[in-house]
Amino acid sequence: MLKxxxxxxxxxxxxxxxxxxxxxxxxxxxKPQEQRLSDILSHLFNHQTxxxxxxxxxxxxxxxxxxxxxxxxxxxxxxxxxxLETLI
Numbered sequence: 001m002l003k004x005x006x007x008x009x010x011x012x013x014x015x016x017x018x019x020x021x022x023x024x025x026x027x028x029x030x031k032p033q034e035q036r037l038s039d040i041l042s043h044l045f046n047h048q049t050x051x052x053x054x055x056x057x058x059x060x061x062x063x064x065x066x067x068x069x070x071x072x073x074x075x076x077x078x079x080x081x082x083x084l085e086t087l088i
Contacts, residue, residue, distance in 0.1 A: 021036065052070050
C-alpha cells in the first residue's frame with residue numbers, strides 16, 4: 001500500500017526532461033492540442049483550488065452562515081473535516 005498520495009507518487013517519477021516535454025491530446029470537442037506536461041500539471045493543481053472555492057460559495061449560499069474553513073493549510077495542520085450536517 002502506498003504511504004504517499006497517488007498524485008504525488010506519480011508526479012515524483014517525472015524528471016525535468018519529461019516535465020518540459022510536450023503532451024499531445026484531444027480536447028473534449030475533438031480539437032488536437034499540445035502542451036508541456038509541467039503546464040498541464042500546474043493547471044491540475046490550480047483547478048482544485050477553483051472547485052474548493054465553488055464549494056465554499058455553495059455552503060455560504062445554502063446555509064446563509066459562514067461555512068467552515070476549506071483551506072488546504074487547515075487540513076495540513078490536522079484540522080478534521082467539517083461536519084456538514086451541522087450546517088443545515
